[in-house]
Amino acid sequence: MFAPQFDYYRASSVAEAAALLEQHPDSKVLAGGHSLIPVLKLRLAAPSALIDIGRIDGIRGIREEAGRIVIGALTTHAEIAASATLQSGATALSEAAGMIGDPAVRNRGTIGGNVAHADPASDLPAVLRCLGAEFSIAGSSGTRTVDAADFFEGLMTTAVEEHEILTSISLPSGSGGQGSAYAKFSHPASRYAVIGAAASVAVADGVCSAASVALGGLVPAPVRAEAVEDALVGKALSAGAIADAARCVGDSLDDDEVLGDVYASAEYRSAVAHVWVGRALTAAAARCG
Amino acid sequence: MSASTFGSGIRRREDPRLITGSASYTDDITLPGTLHAALLRSPYAHARINGIDTSQAASAQGVVAVYIGADTEGEIAPSPCAWLLPDSGLTIADYHCVARDTVRYVGDIVAVVVAETRHEAYDALDLIEVDYDPLDAVVEPKKAAADGAPQLHAEIAGNQAFHWTVTGGGDIDEAFSQADVVVKETIIQQRLIPNAMEPRATLASYTAATGELTVWNTTQNPHILRFLSSLVIGVPEDRLRVIAPEVGGGFGSKIAAYPADFITMFCSKKLGAPVKWVESRSENYQATTHGRDHVQEIELAATADGKIKGLRATVWAGMGAYLSTAAPGIPTILHGLMLSGVYDIPAIHEDVYGLYTNTTPVEAYRGAGRPEATFMVERLVDLLAAKLGLDPAEVRRRNFIPKFDDGHDVVTGLTYDSGNYDGALSKLLAEADYQQLRAEQAEARKNGRYIGLGLSTYVEICGLGPSQVAGAIGFQGGLWESAIVRFHPSGKVHVMIGASPHGQGEETTFAQIIAGELGVSPDDVKVIHGDTDNTPMGWGTYGSRTTAVGGAALALAARKIRDKAKVIAAHLLEAAVEDMDYDDGKFFVKGSPDSSKTIQDIALMANVAWNMPEGVEAGLEATTFYDPPNFVFPYGAHLAVVEVDAESGNVELKRYVAVDDCGPQINPVIVEGQVHGGIVQGIGQALWEEGVYDDDGQLLTGTMLDYALPRADRLPDIEVHSTVTPSPHHPLGVKGIGEAGTIASTAAVYNAVIDALAPLGVEAVNMPLTPERVWRSIQAAQGRN
Structure with missing residues (x-):
């Protein structure tokens, strides 16, 4: 339970952090530390240096900009859960952030660290995939933007390259007639998602005009449940229609990819995923004002 | 403050230092x-x-x-x-x-x-x-006993550490051959990791x-x-x-x-x-030692009207790679001797095989053998009820040992001290409104909701002693406890005990015992423990024995003080000792309470010794080594109410009601705390906790990310009630309460889940009752239907 030795650098700007990353091969970025520190203490990783970005100004906080909500990478889960902007504009995200770990974890852990770590059992990747997030990534040669479908590449891998830093995440601001929700089957020990389902629906003229559903927890990287979405669009969001659509979730799960562990097997997760999809859709539908 | 402090729920004096971080643990000392x-x-x-x-x-x-x-x-x-x-x-x-x-x-x-x-x-x-x-490794006890299993120790054939049996009462084979009904089950008491x-x-x-x-x-x-x-x-x-x-x-670890x-x-x-x-x-x-790890094959013989005739069991107990300090006694003495439970069972037989496996050594874990016994008995009684179509409460009533105040022999050789098992169950059913709950359950089932009620009526053996028995059962130590009570000149008191509380609150309750016996404020009493250089010899804090044995030593030491103080008071009041009376810290001549000497007056005189009765030593101090004449046997009745989501298999614990009887309560708030903690640990076994090894002996649940401890947000408020049946042989009548909740609650929750799933045809699920296991059991039962 003692980390191996490492050098420590505190960056005061994104540019400095990017330069430090280039200078120190085999280094790791430290933000809230809630993914990295346990890994170090269990000696599952032994980076030569930690580049602490935790005190960089300008990549923290939530603001609205040109019809999108921009969330700085250093924004904590607690801030996201408490944000009125997100509660109304991206309900599923604040809801999911409020379900992460416990208060101590939510007060320290950051959205940037969370998604850059890309733990398959994490809550936020599925929500960000569902809500159509875009990710701003900075490196020594500038900043680029990647959308959620391309950002999460697989098990604990993202589009962030070795010498780059995730600086912010933006979401389309939700509008009237639209609602989103996150439903979670949480592991009784870790509180990570065994199954996480994020849903966003829009209703026009009494029927579902658009739907986005994404799953996490049971897959290496979040997936969209397009079969569920297709089954809903054009229908009134009745309990029966939601349940029927939710049962299509299996079409979006590749049996070879579904994760299992000693607590919940892949077969079980696949079989019951529809329950959480249904719950997320039901809550999202209820929020369509 | 006075004698009335005994029995009042005063705040734990341990807590300020614990919750402000000023307590000093081993790692704080350098x-x-x-x-x-x-x-x-x-x-x-x-x-x-x-x-x-x-x-x-x-x-x-x-x-x-x-x-x-x-x-x-x-x-x-x-x-x-x-x-x-x-x-x-x-x-x-x-x-x-x-x-x-x-x-x-x-x-x-x-x-x-x-x-x-x-x-x-x-x-x-x-x-x-x-x-x-x-x-090659072997991790499961029954597999370790099989031919061809990897052998751990060259000198020990078949990995067998011991084969212990208990046989009592009538002919067990006859009980089964003549039974109207027999119910059977195989239970896995999964390995638990204590996590102090x-x-x-x-x-x-x-x-x-x-x-x-x-x-x-x-x-x-x-x-x-x-x-x-x-x-x-x-x-x-x-x-x-x-x-x-x-x-x-510690919880035993x-x-x-x-x-x-x-x-x-x-x-x-x-x-x-x-x-x-x-x-x-x-x-x-x-x-650090683990707990439980039994495979239990159990069966019960009964008459058509639900009267139990015999209980038979074979247990394979995983001991780990080596035998820990007290390990052999846990799945045997503390388990097999308790198989009569709260019931009149005329014949009992159990074989227990202790097996070496390539796993962490197993030791006592809160309840230590008794939860495993209670679970067996309480499962069998529920199976019998199901088989006969009777309410589980009714089957229990038909088999309870009738109320007794001073000793009841069961066929395993123990003499229970006192009990009123029907009284505890009746109070539970009334407090919970059991009939109403059954009606709600029936209504819910009509709506496709699966609510279950689970009972667990238990008795446990604690207050481990007497020492003669310790010797007879191979325990390489005594099981008495000791206490020194020392009055200082100002009337303040030091109590030195051989036991070693580590969270149970005896620094508070033992001060309350002194307050009750000698009329001082508990604030004037410091309880010293845990240092072999300044406490008398004692055998320790485990098995709910600190108050049950050490508390008795303390009460008797206090009474020695009172006797000596009375002699000194008589001398100072120029009266005969036999004319003296005592009430709430004051000594006076009978009929003249206004002219009295307080215990503090006596303490000062005894310490300065200016005017002592002839032949009486200076000082006001007493030591008692108390070897109890028997164990104590707390008991109770618990009810769990659960709802199972059949779609996902998730179990929600909706209500938990407990009636416990540990005799007179020195501090009911501390008793309630012990009951809460105990119940929660037992619920943990039923629903969440399991130490899992893979076939190669790698521990798969080796962190708090994997091993699911109970969390407050998954628990209902626990409703705690009590009855009071004094132990006839304890000077204060008290019994132990540290483990009672754990001993009762696993079976209550398990029985509730099986009750909930009964309409779906589910009869058994291995613990912990994870959503997947429950879901699979539903799938399997529906496949059969």
Whole structure:
């Protein structure tokens, strides 16, 4: 339970952090530390240096900009859960952030660290995939933007390259007639998602005009449940229609990819995923004002 | 404050220091020049050690010494097993503190590094190279008993540590052959990992000039640790001082004397410097003792009207790779003798096979044998009810031992002290409104909702003693307790006890006992424990025995004080002793309460001794060594209400109602706290907790990310009620309460889940009742239908 030795650098700007990353091969970025520190203490990783970005100004906080909500990478889960902007504009995200770990974890852990770590059992990747997030990534040669479908590449891998830093995440601001929700089957020990389902629906003229559903927890990287979405669009969001659509979730799960562990097997997760999809859709539908 | 303090729920005096962080635990203590030990543990469950290269580690920065098994030969004796179960063919494998040529579980110690800092010690562990030759492992007790199983110890055939039996009452085979109905089940009492909040730790300081060794350790029983350490390390008992400072919980996992403790003592002795070892949480999972791990095949014979005629069981108990200090007594004496439960059962037979497996040694864990027994009995009674179409409460009533005040013999050979089992159940059913709950259940079922009610009516054996019995059952120690009560001139009191509370609250309740007996304020009483140099000998805090045995010693010591004070008061009031009366801290001549001497007056006089009665010694102090005439037998009735989501298999615990009887309560708030904690740990076994090894003996649930401890947000408010049936043989009538909740609650929750699933045809699910297991059981039952 003692980390191996490492050098420590505190960056005061994104540019400095990017330069430090280039200078120190085999280094790791430290933000809230809630993914990295346990890994170090269990000696599952032994980076030569930690580049602490935790005190960089300008990549923290939530603001609205040109019809999108921009969330700085250093924004904590607690801030996201408490944000009125997100509660109304991206309900599923604040809801999911409020379900992460416990208060101590939510007060320290950051959205940037969370998604850059890309733990398959994490809550936020599925929500960000569902809500159509875009990710701003900075490196020594500038900043680029990647959308959620391309950002999460697989098990604990993202589009962030070795010498780059995730600086912010933006979401389309939700509008009237639209609602989103996150439903979670949480592991009784870790509180990570065994199954996480994020849903966003829009209703026009009494029927579902658009739907986005994404799953996490049971897959290496979040997936969209397009079969569920297709089954809903054009229908009134009745309990029966939601349940029927939710049962299509299996079409979006590749049996070879579904994760299992000693607590919940892949077969079980696949079989019951529809329950959480249904719950997320039901809550999202209820929020369509 | 006065005698009325006995029985009042005053605040725990322990809490201010605990919740403000000012308590001092073993790891908080550092002596000048303290060195730090780190242990290299085996990553294999079973392997031969071909060689160990410590040269790099030995020359690493800050490293003072590196020792392997060969270095400890002749210096550290094998870690002892101290419960020599008689008539069981007990075979004890040598438990070398540092492995010699073979490792037998993941966590077995292979080498120790001592360095100037803890980080240097841990870093150096990575530099030790061990050449292992992996061997096949066996982790399940029943598999360990099978032909062809990997063998752990060359000298022990079939991995069998012991075969113990209990037979009592009438002919068991006849009971089954003549039964109208027989119900059977196979139960897996899964392995549990205790998870005390404070991991284990040892600080050892040896002074070569005096030959004295002082040891600070996270123990539940410092006097036993001193005794065993003197045998293992070779420091005479008079030069060995063991101190249990603040100890952050144990649940049984801090009873054992551990190899790591002896190694730390050895290192200090060898290096002539203080050496500290503090377990990491990962080590705690790997190498601090586990609990339970039974496979139980059980059956019950009964008449058509639900009267029990016989109980028969075979148990395979996994003991781990070696026998821990008290391990053999747990699945036997503390288990098999309790198989009559609260029922009149005319014939009982049980075989218990203790098996060595390539796993962490198993020890007492809250309840220790009794939860496993209660679960068996309470499952069988529910199965009988289901088979006969009777309400589970009714079947229990038809078989309860009738109310008794002063002794009832059961066929396993025990004499229960007092009980009113029907009284506890009746109170439970009334408090819970059981009939209404059954009506709601029926209504819910019509709507496709699966609500279940689970009962557990239990009796447990605690207050471990008397010592004569300890000897007869092979326990290598006594089971009495001791107390010294010492009045200082100002009337303030020191109480020194041999037991060693570590979270149970006896610093408060023992002050209340003194208040009740002698009329002083509990605030004037300090309870001192945990240091072998300034407390009388005692056998420790486990098995709900501290108040049940140590509290009796204290009450009797206080009464000796009162007797002496009365003699001094008579002298001062110029009256005859037989004319004296006592009430609430005051001594007076009968009929003249206005002219009195207080206990504080007497304490001052006894200490200055200016005017003492002839032949009476100065001082106001008394010592009692109390060896109880029998165990005590707390009991109760619990009800769990659950709802199962059939779609996902998730179990929601909606309500929990408990009625417990531990006799008169010294402090009902502390009793309620013990009941809450106990119940929650039992619920943990039913719903969440399981120590899982894979077939290679790797622990898959070795962190708090994997091993699911109970959390407050998954629990309902626990409704606690009580009845009061004094023990006829305890001076205060009190029984133990530390383990009662755990003993009752696992079966209550399990029975509730099975009750909920009954309409779906589910009859059994292995614990813990995870959503997947419940869901699979529903799928399987529906496949059958």
